[in-house]
Amino acid sequence: MSVNSAVRVEHLIKRYGDTLALDYFDLDVHEGEIFGLLGPNGSGKTTAINCILALLTYSEGSISVFGEPLTPTSYDLKRRIGIVPQNVAVFDELTVAENIDYFCSLYVPDRKRRRKLVDEAIEFVGLEEFRTFRPKKLSGGLLRRLNIACGIAHRPELIFFDEPTVAVDPQSRNAILEGIQRLNREGATVVYTSHYMEEVEQICDRVLIMDHGRHLALGTSEELKGMIELGERITVETLDLGEHGRSAEQVLDHIRNLGFVIEAVYDGRELSIRCRRGAHNLLDVLDVLKAENVSIGHLTSRPPTLNDVFLELTGTALRD
Template structure:
């Protein structure tokens, strides 16, 4: 069966992850507040939240690395606990911090982590070869990690986490501090895992990456589920409209004031070279702004209109930028 068809068929099955009413307390601190989550099979699922929102706690509970006070967690339709060894073999984790052994070569590192799940050496040899090829480290397989660039070490980190061919993989900030070439290779690899029928849970502070690779995105804060949907669905949930930029060297103050007075305009700033306008949703925003500027007689240069971004969604829903 074609791998894409396999992935599509998997999407109709039971969720890869189902979390209901999850509560986790640290003393008086409520880290997870009756948190719910559904991750479909065969999707890349983005989990976003500011620092301290409960993301890491939720993931560690799902992986059965943490106990919790109330709720239920099912993975592939089965409850997961500390001794769910067969279920855990179907999972993979790529942590934010590169976790490899500097005294072992690239190949030996991948083989070691794969051996934690696969005892048969012959089968493992094929899995290691596949993982090396998957992350593009063929020419470095006998090199130790200390000799690799940061981007190549990240790729090795991924190979160690996916060599045993897990059905569900957690990626925590996989592209932090990597070069553009390695970033593109990592993102393409994550898409390939999904297209081959795998399921990915992805956390990142890079909103453009989340929008690029994630099929659905959940925003959480204070241990609660705030919003869920595709990137376009999330953008449709907020009042923020486009941001309009207009180049002009002779814009009169009266025109700037008139733009500020438009019903859909939240803010307009002019620095003598460029007018920056932030709007709420509206069908005629750019036309209304342009009509005022044209009537003012000012010389107008480049005009751009940028639609709302995921960062706008995040800021409106949580009151903070993702990196705060």
């Protein structure tokens, strides 16, 4: 089955003076998918998007959108694209409906058709009760929804969402994520950038992890997790790891000698164990703790997350 590329970036280099913002960066977004760009602030996500949209020039490399090069004057191609920027970009002097109508008019000159599209966009983001409000009267979450409506009202085939849930409440965040998934079901290809790993894991078909302008790893969430050594993280609340005749370090050594254990640490309240993949890791750890007469409080076992993938690939946690 052949796959068409909505966006293809090859060996992209972007410099700001002596700073290398994109370092031979590669990207291939398939039509019809939600593609996640996961990386911390400063990793190059926004720079990559601005280069793709011809908002920034770049030093070397090539970019195509729907198989065509995108230049500042590729107006027909730009009509097929929507952008929801990280920073809210609306006019304070205009109402909700007027803002959406203005941005939609950049792509759709016909007023009758535009009126229908504006109404649909307002309904889509749940701002029916606020259509006559000006932005300053909206909460942060509602303002983010307005930002989205302005970017998608013209029904683009390709939509870039750049950190759309920054500083919003959980209810608005869920509404935004559900809206993005609905847009995708209705046919839009989505590029979603974030440093919130749980959002990327929740909605994206494939994920590219990047940092310092470089492509680090690409795959589904499960494929990315399969690339790392960590297979399970076990945590045990206990206050008596070092009692009953043995020191805490002796018990830790016993646990570390289990063949699947990568690391075991104890902070006086919680025992944290990083394990390789195995069918009986938790049972084997519990057998050791039982043999050492360790009292167990809250116990958890969880598979690796994309943050664990990032940590193993880069040596640092996913920073904000």
